[in-house]
Amino acid sequence: MSEHAPVPPSDRRTFVAKVSAAIVGGIITLAAPIAGLFPLLDPLRRRSDTRGMVRVTSFAALPEDGVPRKFPVLDTLVDAWNRTENVPVGSVYLQRTGENAVRALHSVCPHLGCSVGYNAAGRGYFCPCHKSSFALDGSIADPKSPSPRGMDPLEAVVRNGEVWVKFQNFRKGSPERVAV
Numbered sequence: 434m435s436e437h438a439p440v441p442p443s444d445r446r447t448f449v450a451k452v453s454a455a456i457v458g459g460i461i462t463l464a465a466p467i468a469g470l471f472p473l474l475d476p477l478r479r480r481s482d483t484r485g486m487v488r489v490t491s492f493a494a495l496p497e498d499g500v501p502r503k504f505p506v507l508d509t510l511v512d513a514w515n516r517t518e519n520v521p522v523g524s525v526y527l528q529r530t531g532e533n534a535v536r537a538l539h540s541v542c543p544h545l546g547c548s549v550g551y552n553a554a555g556r557g558y559f560c561p562c563h564k565s566s567f568a569l570d571g572s573i574a575d576p577k578s579p580s581p582r583g584m585d586p587l588e589a590v591v592r593n594g595e596v597w598v599k600f601q602n603f604r605k606g607s608p609e610r611v612a613v
């Protein structure tokens with residue numbers, strides 16, 4: 434006769450359930466603190482506030498005749514230990530389109546990333562690198578332009594006389610506008 438009495442199935446199930454619960458509990462207990470360590474372990478990882486809106490200039494600074502002006506975009510960069518204010522992150526063309534209405538276009542060419550200039554004579558934009566030209570609304574003006582899409586519009590609002598822009602960058606060289 435065996436020295437060990439057979440374990441009843443219900444006891445076995447209880448044992449397996451307890452072990453499973455302990456393993457799952459252990460994973461949950463460890464996961465939260467480990468996840469919390471990631472920002473500390475990667476001090477160079479930058480979290481930018483550019484996903485939110487940033488103040489760019491006053492509405493009064495935009496020419497009343499609708500000529501666009503280029504403005505730098507300054508933002509706050511934050512990492513695990515530092516917060517740096519007024520860091521240049523790009524630039525935008527702002528154009529007054531009405532009372533308290535503004536159009537914002539990213540100043541970087543969607544073709545390969547050169548800086549687009551305003552062409553006062555042509556009342557539009559021109560990229561000197563490969564000769565893409567764009568209308569004032571950012572659409573492609575010359576069908577021979579190598580740029581696969583028009584200039585990238587940015588969300589902009591006027592609040593209390595200040596122009597705020599949701600600044601973001603987009604993938605270059607692609608017909609689709611994909612935020613990066």
Ligand code: FES
Nearest residue numbers: 542544545560563
């Ligand atoms: S980078 Fe602007 S046309 Fe090529």
